[in-house]
Amino acid sequence: MAQLGWFKGPGGLLTGLDRVVLRLRAKKPPAADAMVGAAGHVVTPIPRGGYGEVLFSVRGRPLKYAARAHTPLALGARVRVSSALSPSAIEVARLGPAADTCP
Template sequence: MSVTDDSAQSPVGAVGRITVPIPAGGPGEVLVAVRGGSEAYAAWSDRPIGTNVRVLVTDRVSARSVVVEPLPE
């Protein structure tokens, strides 16, 4: 039996696009290019972010939930 280190699978540092707007105090959804494809994650931010905004993943809360911040325009 081998143990898999999933740190290489982390989306932290990846750029994504908001697909479901992030409201104040709640999650939205971000589509992030990882592992040769795109994956959707629940996305949290310290401020609301609208649909189609490009963001940077800054932290991973759980396997399917991340913290994001808007990229400078």
């Protein structure tokens, strides 16, 4: 078993593979259903009956989702996710002016 020292232990092949798997898991963005309740802002206007884009900050990284709303929303509008439509699309509702002061 001494011959397998390069395979296991600190700096071994398995340790390196474990690190790669952990990095890949950490980079996977959250699914849309995990974003329900999160606040973000519109970066591509959402037209009536169509889709736009909303930007969020997740663990310090920017993250965009396709978004739909019941009413048209302009660029920069603050919104909160009300539901997930698919793994990569959400439905949002506009936040009122009082919510603009919240982080």
